[in-house]
Amino acid sequence: xxxxxxxxxxxxxxxxxxxxxxxxxxxxxxxxxxxxxxxxxxxxxxxxxxxxxxxxxxxxxxxxxxxxxxxxxxxxxxxxxxxxxxxxxxxxxxxxxxxxxxxxxxxxxxxxxxxxxxxxxxxxxxxxxxxxxxxxxxxxxxxxxxxxxxxxxxxxxxxxxxxxxxxxxxxxxxxxxxxxxxxxxxxxxxxxxxxxxxxxxxxxxxxxxxxxxxxxxxxxxxxxxxxxxxxxxxxxxxxxxxxxxxxxxxxxxxxxxxxxxxxxxxxxxxxxxxxxxxxxxxxxxxxxxxxxxxxxxxxxxxxxxxxxxxxxxxxxxxxxxxxxxxxxxxxxxxxxxxxxxxxxxxxxxxxxxxxxxxxxxxxxxxxxxxxxxxxxxxxxxxxxxxxxxxxxxxxxxxxxxxxxxxxxxxxxxxxxxxxxxxxxxxxxxxxxxxxxxxxxxxxxxxxxxxxxxxxxxxxxxxxxxxxxxxxxxxxxxxxxxxxxxxxxxxxxxxxxxxxxxxxxxxxxxxxxxxxxxxxxxxxxxxxxxxxxxxxxxxxxxxxxxxxxxxxxxxxxxxxxxxxxxxxxxxxxxxxxxxxxxxxxxxxx
Numbered sequence: 027x028x029x030x031x032x033x034x035x036x037x038x039x040x041x042x043x044x045x046x047x048x049x050x051x052x053x054x055x056x057x058x059x060x061x062x063x064x065x066x067x068x069x070x071x072x073x074x075x076x077x078x079x080x081x082x083x084x085x086x087x088x089x090x091x092x093x094x095x096x097x098x099x100x101x102x103x104x105x106x107x108x109x110x111x112x113x114x115x116x117x118x119x120x121x122x123x124x125x126x127x128x129x130x131x132x133x134x135x136x137x138x139x140x141x142x143x144x145x146x147x148x149x150x151x152x153x154x155x156x157x158x159x160x161x162x163x164x165x166x167x168x169x170x171x172x173x174x175x176x177x178x179x180x181x182x183x184x185x186x187x188x189x190x191x192x193x194x195x196x197x198x199x200x201x202x203x204x205x206x207x208x209x210x211x212x213x214x215x216x217x218x219x220x221x222x223x224x225x226x227x228x229x230x231x232x233x234x235x236x237x238x239x240x241x242x243x244x245x246x247x248x249x250x251x252x253x254x255x256x257x258x259x260x261x262x263x264x265x266x267x268x269x270x271x272x273x274x275x276x277x278x279x280x281x282x283x284x285x286x287x288x289x290x291x292x293x294x295x296x297x298x299x300x301x302x303x304x305x306x307x308x309x310x311x312x313x314x315x316x317x318x319x320x321x322x323x324x325x326x327x328x329x330x331x332x333x334x335x336x337x338x339x340x341x342x343x344x345x346x347x348x349x350x351x352x353x354x355x356x357x358x359x360x361x362x363x364x365x366x367x368x369x370x371x372x373x374x375x376x377x378x379x380x381x382x383x384x385x386x387x388x389x390x391x392x393x394x395x396x397x398x399x400x401x402x403x404x405x406x407x408x409x410x411x412x413x414x415x416x417x418x419x420x421x422x423x424x425x426x427x428x429x430x431x432x433x434x435x436x437x438x439x440x441x442x443x444x445x446x447x448x449x450x451x452x453x454x455x456x457x458x459x460x461x462x463x464x465x466x467x468x469x470x471x472x473x474x475x476x477x478x479x480x481x482x483x484x485x486x487x488x489x490x491x492x493x494x495x496x497x498x499x500x501x502x503x504x505x506x507x508x509x510x511x512x513x514x515x516x517x518x519x520x521x522x523x524x525x526x527x528x529x530x531x532x533x534x535x536x537x538x539x540x541x542x543x544x545x546x547x548x549x550x551x552x553x554x555x556x557x558x559x560x561x562x563x564x565x566x567x568x569x570x571x572x573x574x575x576x577x578x579x580x581x582x583x584x585x586x587x588x589x590x591x592x593x594x595x596x597x598x599x600x601x602x603x604x605x606x607x608x609x610x611x612x613x614x
């Protein structure tokens with residue numbers, strides 16, 4: 027990548043406008059804190075050459091109509107390096123973003139820390155990391171764009187620390203810059219494309235597509251309102267008038283349940299409430315009414331909306347939400363969009379569900395979101411006759427797969443990629459999409475054995491959605507977790523355990539649809555307790571029938587009978603109290 031747009035050129039490429047954020051003026055000693063001979067002269071030449079006074083410009087801008095804080099690096103100013111003055115500007119930008127509930131977009135092009143300021147320059151990375159952490163805890167998204175080059179501490183903080191990472195084609199990206207690598211290092215490993223392949227970045231985006239792509243991500247994750255934009259312009263008393271309800275905002279309308287019988291099935295808690303919730307209506311396999319868990323609105327608005335109780339980095343607290351008693355809810359939500367109020371559930375007495383705090387001690391209540399509606403089934407409508415019939419149908423190549431469900435469900439969607447640990451699993455599709463004016467996160471298995479990187483990517487997605495108050499839809503379809511030696515070396519057990527824990531502890535609602543094979547713990551890890559549905563061309567089993575027969579030392583001709591014994595059909599699971607029909611009936 028030979029052309030390097032300036033900071034203002036990259037801002038103009040993505041933004042409709044730009045207004046710089048004030049920053050504190052720092053009085054420096056001659057030639058900086060280390061009295062580095064010629065440093066002042068170098069800065070003066072850089073300023074004359076670029077027209078900038080530092081290596082970064084920070085301001086507010088609209089990107090495809092969404093308000094955000096942009097941080098644009100000027101590589102022509104001492105290689106975009108970070109010094110004390112850079113840290114001042116970055117801290118001011120993040121503080122402004124939190125005060126005005128705006129997402130942060132770093133447009134990174136830097137060689138790292140500024141040598142002429144020594145350790146004082148290096149410690150700016152800690153300063154930036156703290157500001158990023160505070161912004162993360164405030165429930166605000168960070169979307170980074172990696173330009174050429176993005177190396178050193180800039181990559182390790184502003185770049186790799188973002189929630190979503192986009193990169194320009196051919197950009198040099200890596201912790202080690204070109205002059206500090208081993209002489210025999212493969213330069214192809216230090217590129218945007220290599221980082222995406224290794225799961226460290228989400229996508230490579232061409233410059234001509236960057237504005238549209240960035241705008242889509244901001245709409246999906248931020249959901250600004252007219253009131254927030256008015257506040258940013260200095261009219262804080264403007265009435266809130268959201269462009270469209272944010273996922274998790276108090277004015278969202280939950281999706282209605284219907285009583286019409288359709289073949290989608292749902293798991294219910296069997297006499298045990300979801301962690302942190304009471305279930306006043308007992309659950310049994312006969313189809314008795316069950317409560318639907320729902321978190322309550324908080325005083326913490328979605329990014330881009332005004333906050334009646336402002337959050338700032340000084341540790342100001344926010345009042346926790348009030349919980350209401352649970353009420354019976356005999357039918358789950360389905361694919362219709364009719365408005366119908368959902369019940370709420372009070373925390374279980376004695377349970378611990380602490381209000382999270384940021385590093386300053388400021389308390390943030392859990393985000394609120396209404397559950398994602400369940401996708402309508404796309405395959406067969408009749409139930410399988412035998413256990414082996416259920417297996418055969420779930421394994422059929424003609425059965426609708428995850429992509430078909432996602433395409434039918436979302437108006438549009440944007441994918442994240444990679445586990446940020448060096449791995450990518452094409453068999454786990456993760457991202458965010460828009461349905462009915464609201465954002466819903468998704469994690470979908472595609473019918474293959476899921477790799478450790480797939481579980482870690484799903485964990486990453488659910489944690490991000492949970493932090494932003496976005497509901498999650500998961501699609502389960504796997505014969506099981508990958509069981510080869512490489513999967514073990516990659517930490518399969520730990521990856522699955524982490525996903526189990528993340529699903530169990532999520533505050534945002536998770537809805538699951540089993541669309542094919544539900545192979546043991548590798549499938550169950552992605553399923554939401556008390557909110558799992560199933561299609562007729564699916565099965566869920568403690569183990570594959572073939573493996574069960576092998577463990578029991580049965581001949582191959584007894585595999586089909588073993589499938590019946592395992593009771594893995596959807597209707598079997600209804601009778602076992604694991605899956606419930608949406609209208610509460612027990613299936614024949």
